[in-house]
Amino acid sequence: MTVAPPIWQQAAAALATGAAVFVALWAEPAGDAAVVHLATRPHGSGAISVLSLAAEDGHFPSIARHHPGAILMERALCDLHGLAADDTPDPRPWLDHRAAYDFKPALGPGIHQIPVGPVHAGIIEPGHFRFSVNGEAVVRLEVRLGYTHKATLGLMRGQTIEHAARLAGRISGDSTVAYAFAFARAAEQALGIAAPPRAAALRGVMAELERLANHFGDIGAICNDGGFPLMHALTAGLRERVLRLSAACFGHRLMMDIIIPGGVARDLSADNAALLRAGLPDLLAQWRRLFELYEKTASLQDRVTTTGRLDPAIARRLGCGGYVGRASGQDFDARRDAPYPPYDTARFVVPGRTGGDVDARLRIRMAELDQSAALIDNLLAALPHGALQTALPTPAGSTTGHALIEGFRGDIFAHVRLHDGVVVDAMLRDPSWFFWPALETAIAGNIVADFPLCNKSFNPSYSGCDL
C-alpha cells in the first residue's frame, strides 16, 4: 500500500510502542527515484502488511529513529540506493566500505579496544568485531559487517523467476532450503498459484532435514567452544549422516535448488522415503545419549548457564525470532503462527524458554530435534501422490507476493514483485538481522573468552545479512 509520510510515521510509532513487530525495510528503484518499503506484522501473527513510500529527493523519514531494530537494514538500503534517512540515529555507511569507519566509543579508565576480523581463526564467515574491554569483561561489542556483500538482490532484478530462485538459495548456504522455500512461496503468491500437495509435503521434509542437520552441527560446535570437543565430534557425525540421507533422497547434500517456484524439482522414491523413516530414529536414539552427556557434564554446564543472557524485553523489542527469541520468552514460530503447507495440517510442539542464556538457546534446539524428526516421519507416512510442479503462468502487469518461512534460525521473510514474469524487486530478510544487535547486548559484561561460545549460540548468518 502506497502511503504518505504521516501514515509512514504512524507505522514507525506503532513499532516504537511495541504494538507491531518489525519485519523488514528495503527500497526499490523506480525510475530516477526510489520507493521505500516497510513490512510489519502484529505480535503472534504472520499477517504481514507492507507500506510503501516514495523517497522524495532521495530522502525518507527514518524508521530506525523510532525503532532501533531497523538501524542496520536502514543503513544498508541507504548504501544500496543512495538514499538518506531523515533524523536517523546512525548515518554511518554499512555495506559501503570505502570510507574509514568510526566505531562507537566506550570511555573510562582502563578501557581498551580489541579489533577482530574480518578474517577469523576458524572456518567461519568474515566480519569485524570491535570489543571495548575492561580487563576481561566486554564493555561494548560493535559488529561491523558487509564483507560478504554480493549485491544478490540487485542481481535478481530483471531476471527470470527461476534464476532469481537459484540466487535466493545462495543467500545463506546453511538455509538454502528455507530460502528457496520462502522465495518460491512469495513467487507463487505473486503468480496466484500453489504448489501441489506432494510438493508441499516434500518441501516440509527438506526443511526439517535442514533444521536437523544445522541443529546437530551447531549443538556440537557450541559445546566445542565451551571446551567440550567430544560432543562436537559426535554430533558432527550425526550431521554428516543427515546430509548423506539428504543426498541419497534428494541428490544434493544441502538440497540446493530442489525447491523451485511452482513445486519441487525432484521426487522422493518410496525406497528413499523408507530409508529416511528407518534412518532418523537411529540418529535420534544416538542423540538422546548425547543429551544425557550434556546434562551430566558439570564443566560444560558451568560454561553455558548464565552465559550470554539475552533479556526477553530486548528480544521482544528487536523482534528476535527462531531459537534466539524462543529461548528469551518469545513465542513465535512461523510454521505454527503463520501456517503454510505442509505445516498447516501438521502437529508439533514449539518449545519455549525464558532463561535467554547459551544453555536456553541450546535446549530449544535440542527440543526441536525430536519435533523435526517426528514431523518428517508424519509427513512421509501420509505423503500425498500426484504432481510435483504447478506450471508458472505469466500474468500481465505487476504482481507482488510475500512469505514468511521458518528456517532453522528463525523466520525468513521473502517479498517479490514480478512484471510480465520478470523479477523487478525482491527482498529476502534473514532472522540474523535481529540476532546481531541481540548478540551485541547479550555479550556485555561477559568475558572476552566467552565470545565464541555466545556468538555460536546465536549463530547469526553473515552472508544472509550482507546480501
Added chain:
Amino acid sequence: MRRTLIENLWRGRLTEPAPRITPAEPADLAAALDRVARRRLGRSLAIRAFDAGSCNGCELELIALGNPFYDLERFGLKFVASPRHADVLMITGPMTRAMHAALRLTHEAMPAPKFVIAIGDCACTGGMFAASPACLGAASQVIPVDLHIPGCPPDPVAILQGLIGFASNLSGTLNRAPVPSV
C-alpha cells in the same frame, strides 16, 4: 556413563578409507616447484581457509572435512588459525570487493612457498555472482591460483581428492595417496 557412550558410538570406526585419487593437477605444477620447497613440505599441508564472500555453503563442507567420517588430519592436512602457519590459502566465495584488501594481507602474511586453492564455483569462476558489481569474480582474477575444485558446494570427497592429489604432487608422488595414519 561416558564409557558406555563411547563404546556404543564408536563400535566400529566412522572414518572411511581414503578416496580414490585422480591426478588433480597438471604435472607441470609439480615440475615448477623447486625441490627445496617439496622437501620442506613433504606431504603435509597447513591450510588457511579464506572466505572471500561465500554464501557459507562451501564453509560447511570444509568444516565437514574435520568430522570423523573424513578426518582430514590423518592425511597430514590441517586447517590452521594463522596465515603465518599456512602453506595453502584456500579461497571460497566470489571475491567481494570488501574482502579484497584482507585477501592481500592474508596472502602476504604467509611464508613461502605458498599455494592458493580455489574451492567451489564462486571462487573458481565467480559462480552465480560473476556479474555482481560488488564482486571481482574468480579468485584467479586477483591472485594466481594453483588448484581449482569446482562444485556448489563441492562435496567433501571431491575436496579431499583434490587436496590429497595436490599434496602428492608437491611431494613428487603423483597419484599416490598418502597413507592415512588411523
